[in-house]
Amino acid sequence: MPKAKQSSAALEKASSMFRKSSNTGAHDIILGRDVLTAARIVPNPATKLIHWDELTCPWQPNDYFMKSNWTSHVHTAMEMLAAEIEFDSFSSQMGSKEILSSKYDQVDTTEAAQQQTHLPQRQRNDLADVLKHFTLLFSGKLGCYPHYKVHLELDENAKPFRCREYPVPYAHRKVFKEELERLVDIGVLSRAAASKYLSPTFIVPKKDGRVRWVSDFRKLNSMITRKVYNLPRIQDILKRRSHYKYFTKLDISMQYYTFELDEASKELCTIATPFGNFRYNRLPMGIKQSPDVAQQIMEDLLRDCPEVEVYIDDIGIFSNSWQEHIASLHKILKILQDSNFTVNPLKCEWAVQETDWLGYWLTPTGIKPWKKKINALLALQRPKSVSELRSFIGAVTFYRDMFPRRSHLLAPLTAQVGKRQLDWTDECEKSFRAIKALLAKEAFLRYPDHNKPFHIYTDASDRQLGSVILQEGKPVAFFSRKLNSAQRNYTTGEKELLSIVETLKEYRTMLLGCRELHVYTDHKNLTFNNLQTQRVLRWRLFLEEYGPIFHYIKGNDNSAADAFSRLSFSERQSTQSNSHGFQGLPEKPSDVLHPSVTITEDISDFSVEADFVVEGYYSMVTDDPDLLDCFVHLPAQQDVPFLMDYQTIAEAQARDAALTAEARSQPLKIQKKLLAPNTEVFCHAQVIGGPWKIYLPSSLLQDTVRWYHLALGHCGISRLADTLRMHFYHPQLQQTCEIEVRKCDPCQRLKNVGRGHGETASREVSLLPWQDVAVDLIGPWTISIGNKNLTFSALTIIDMVTNLVEVVRIDNKTAAHVAMHFENSWLSKYPRPLNVIHDQGGEFIGEDFQHRLRIHGIHSRPITAKNPQANSVCERMHQAIGNTLRVLSTLEPPRGHTSAKQLVDTAIADAVYAARCIYNSALKTTPGGIAFGRDMILNIPLVTDLQLLQKRRQTLIDQRLIEANTKRFxxxxxxxxxxxxxxxxxxxxxxxxxxxxxxxxxxxxxxxxxxxxxxxxxxxxxxxxxxxxx
CATH class of the missing domain: 2.30.30.140 (SH3 type barrels.)
Incomplete structure (x- = not known):
């Protein structure tokens, strides 16, 4: 059956059900003309019929859904329609890809032990002797945890739901059925009867081509009440596990399937397949409660094993000697085997000293930061255009509370924003590298805390993905990856969703099971539960395990991730050794600090919570050329433009003769106070007995004010002065603040403009009509017809006394074309004007239009550029025509180019007629009444006192001018x-x-x-x- 007929047949089935059904609103979905045209759906307003291929459906009245019995059938109808469309999508994307049957074989433990080449042969033999006692644990067969049954609790307002099964392509039906039977044989599934809860299921290939069984539990997840179980913190593990010698990380296979559900929960986890209904007997993957259940059970099971740390399906065993480690392995493996767990020894790490754990690189002396968290930042290239520079500055501004002196560092870059072309100087390069180093350092040394919310900001461009992971407003990790050739063909929504998926995959050990995961995207469709393709469905189901909460964020506010999706990245080159040494990094200490020591030296001057190993940190930085190249550009603390300390102030006060003399003349208001060891500073009290404030010497006044102004983000005069007055005094403090802010170049160019400067000039109203006319262009308007966009513009001509208007559609904006329509539409109908008021568009200042004015003896009166207030009469007319055009194009959409032209002409005619007939408050009559001396509708004679009209309008204009000038300096x-x-x-x-x-x-x-x-x-x-x- 052809695809069009399939779609038509599906619509007919859905349509027949819709005619029997109801809804609580008038519209379930609104389709645009582009969609209707692409689908060959033709609505006919005249006949009230909808044509789709050979189908014809009548329009329904607005209250049809409210009065009909629609609600009970709509979901069934839409599922039937979606099933047919989904089949096409599934087949096109997956039909040609072979999916192999799953395979879980027993692993040879001796071979697994011998693969641990980091251990000497004797220790490998010891490990093999331990592993051979646990053949059942390594058998690859699924067991059942005997001590606990999982219960899933629903929200109080949860209601039963039923989803239809997903179609299975013919090429995959055999593998689907084999996997279904395998899961039944091992006890994961069992056949079920009718159920109040039904979720769909499908299969996808793993990386090795074997089958992965996926159940769509999104609907169920939305009803489950999640009970959070806290995950371990890396800081706490460090304090307990410092200076270990051996570390083993066990990976539990099919961990969720090991946990049995209680009877009520089995009912909830019933799935629909083409081969009937089945229900889960074990905890499925994709249930948002699963990580919490797994963490709780594993901690309870191993609570009496002090050498063990647990993170969901990863079990860490720490020991201080080989004999102790072998004994611990034997004990832990026995507990796991007795509890019917399964472990794949090839996926475990046995007796290692360093590995990744909870988002950090674990070592015997502590932790090293996870370099991949900042790889995206290390590879960030400098901006190549002003727009890319704005994107980078926007990302830095997003972290404005993260590090001090942001405005100092950004100054060379913000100076470039106002230019048309980027002039990248050495100062810009230094600033760019310093900011990158600060951002990298902050994320590099920060711990992720799984018991606090994570916030992920993601974005995607046509060529790459980008995201930033934050906790408590501070960056924890950055991510960026270029799209391959196939991914560049994805839709915008698929690229945006792929950015989220890739971020979660990259940082799975950091994000899985966290208390809350908030995802921010500027693609609003991702916040809705709509699926267009099988690819998007698979990704959304992958996300379910993390339980993300989606938030829509406007593109302009998504600056954190925008830079990582749009700025260029490259493979970084190793840098040569720096002859100047490190800036901002202290020399390597001779002694290794304990992991729990909080560093407060230069390295943590930028608000980094640094419980880390200094030895490991320095070895990473000095041994890694990428890190060295980045951190060598950290701004040194001594480079601060004004470094304040009490000794500096005291020395400057001693050199200030005026201050010393004032202190002698006012000993009760100015006294020395001991503010630091062996350092006395003059302080001032506004009133005797009042609070003391440091008396700034005149030599430090300007530098202090400038330092505060920059450090506080270029704040205004009042906030700057108030902040300084909290701790300092100087008689010229307020005046100095005013001068500093008013003369600050970035403030003048980059800040929003408040009250304007300079009063606007008055305007004299003309007495006689037809002397002054204003002309302007309106448009372009865009009207979509099928896949084509048609644009239209019009010429507006208005008499400045009567407000009589003429509007004519134009085909192009050339001066000759506009001049022709001006002559035909105005000069051939009305008295010749003396002056024509126009803007500085090329169509009016062009020679053809100006020549036409000179021929008729008309003076050209151009207004200043981009000053629409000067031609406000035309601007208001443009708004009226636009409103009329929107109404008409919505009620009667055009079908072709000719009907679109007719639509525009009709809108113009309606707007012109309305403008001539509507009462004008300034005129106290209608424009048509003044121009023609008769009412436009009733044909009643009208007489206008032009002098009274001029006086009234002049008074009104003067009043508005006074009001406008009161808002200006x-x-x-x-x-x-x-x-x-x-x-x-x-x-x-x-x-x-x-x-x-x-x-x-x-x-x-x-x-x-x-x-x-x-x-x-x-x-x-x-x-x-x-x-x-x-």
């Missing part, structure tokens, strides 16, 4: 002043102003002429500039 610009030009509609991370530029002329109508560059002068309204202070 009174400021007189002069020739030679420097001004900043405000950016028109800047982006979130773009500068708010560019410049400075010199004023070369001041005009009387509220405009200035500024020198943009040699030979380039722009006339600009005072609304779009502000004074620059240097």
């Amino acid at each position: 009174s400021y007189d610009y002069a020739i030679g002043d420097k001004v900043l030009k405000l950016v028109y509609k800047p982006g979130k991370l773009e500068p708010r102003a560019i410049g400075p530029f010199e004023v070369i002329r001041v005009h009387q109508n509220g405009t200035l002429s500024i020198q943009l560059s040699t030979g380039v002068i722009e006339r600009i309204n005072v609304r779009r500039v502000k004074p620059y202070h240097d």
Whole structure:
């Protein structure tokens, strides 16, 4: 059967059920015209019919779903439709891929022991002697834990649900049935009768091509009440396990399947297959309660074994001698075998000294940071464009509370943001490397705590994935990976979801079983439970084991992950040894500190919780060229522009003659206080007996104010002065703060503009109609017809006295075309105007349009660029036409190019007619009544007093001018002043102003002429500039 007919047949079945059904809302889904066209669905508003291939369905009234019996059948109908579509998707993606039967064989323990080449032969033999006693444990056969049955608790408002089985491609039915029978034979599944709870199941290939059984428990997970069981913390393990000699990490095979469910929970875990219903007897994978259950059972089982640490299915055994380790292995393996667990010795690590554990690299002397957490950051290349630079600065700003002096370090980079082309200087390179080093150091040394929430910010671009993992607002790990050629063809939603999946795979030992996992994405569809492909379904089911909570975040707010998905990465080159030594890293200590010691030297000056081994840290940094290249650029603490200490203040006070004289004349208000050993500092009290504050000497005043301003993130005058006044006093403190902030170049260019400077000029209202007309272009409007987008624009012409409007659709924006329509639509119908007001668009200042004005003796009156307030009458008319066009295009969507043109012409005609007929509060009548002397609807004569109208409008304009100027600072610009030009509609991370530029002329109508560059002068309204202070 052709695919179109299959889809049509599916729609017919669904449609027949919809005609018998109901919903609590008017619309279950709204399809756009692009989807309808692609699916060949043609709605006909005239006949109230919907045509899809050979099918025809009638439109239903708005309250159809409310009144019909729709609810009880809708899910069944949609599942039937989804099943057919899912079959096509499954077959196309998986049908050609062979899936092998699963294989769990017994492992030769002697061979496994001999593979431990890190051990001497004698110890390998000892290990083999231990392992051979536990053939049942290593048999590969599934056992059943005898001491506890798992109970899954549902929420109070949980309701039964039923999902249809997923279709199985014909090529996979044999393997599917074999795996189903195998799971029944080993006791994981058993055949079930009808059930109130049904979840679907399918199979996918593992990396080795063998079958993986996957059950879709998303619906059940949404109803389960999770009972959290805390996971171990790496800090606590370090304190208990310092200076061990041998470490074994056991991996429990099929751990969840070892735990039996109670009867009530077996009912909940019933699955639907093409071969009937089956229910789980054992704890399934994909249930969000599973990690907590596993952790609790394993800890209870091994509670009396002090040498053991447990993390879900990983068991760590620590010993201080070989004999002790062999004895512990024998004891632990016996406990596991007696409890019917299964272990694969080839997946275990036997008697090692170093390995990864809970997100860190474990060593006998403590832990080493996990280098892969910062690999993405180490490989980050410098920005190559201003947009990439904004992305990097946005990511750094996201961590603004993480390290001090952010503004100092960013200063060379923020200075580049306002430029059109990136001018990468040595200072920019130094700043970029220093910030990378600080971010890497913070994540490199930070512990993940599984008992606190993790927050993952993910993003994807057309070429790579990126994410950042945070805890308590601090980065724990970074991730980035380039997409392969096949993945680059994924949809946007699939790329965004892949970024989440790859992050969880990369940091599984860090994130699995954590208390809460919050995932933030700027792709809103991922927060909904909609599945388009089998690939997306598999990924969503993989995520279920982690129990993530999805949050939508706007793209502009996702700056943390944006940089790692868009900035370039490369294979880093090893750097040569640095002759200048390390900056920001102390020399290697002679003695190894205990792992639990908290470092407070230079290495932790940037708010890093550093319970780590200094010896291991230094060996990693000095032995790894990537780390060395990164951390050598850590900013040294002595490079702070102003380093405050009491000794420096006291010495500067002693050199300040004015302060010393004032202290002698006011001994009760200015006294020396002992603020540090052997250091007395002059302090000032505003009133006798009041609180004391350090009296800043004049020589330190400006440096102190500047240091605080930069360190506090370029705060404003009030906040800067108030912060300083908490601890310092100087009679010129407020004035110095004002000067510092007003002259700060980044503040002037990058901060949002508050009240404007300079009052706008008054405007005189014309008395006679037809003398002044305003012209402007509206559009383009985009109308989608099938896969094509049609754009339309129009010319707007308005008389400034009567507000009479003419609008005509135009085919292009050339000056000649616009001039022709201006002459045909206005000059041939109405009295010749004296002046034409227009903006500085090329269609109006072009020679063809200007030539047409000169022919008719009309003066050109251009307004300043990007100043829509100057032509507000046209702007309001544009809004009215846009509103009308949206309504018409929604009610009667066009079918082709001709109907789209007719739609635009109709919208224009309706808007023009409405504008002529609607009462105008300023005119106290209608524009058509003034222009034609008659009412537009009733044909009643109207008489207008033009002088009274002029007076009323002039009063109104003057009142609005006064109101506008009260929101602006009174400021007189002069020739030679420097001004900043405000950016028109800047982006979130773009500068708010560019410049400075010199004023070369001041005009009387509220405009200035500024020198943009040699030979380039722009006339600009005072609304779009502000004074620059240097």
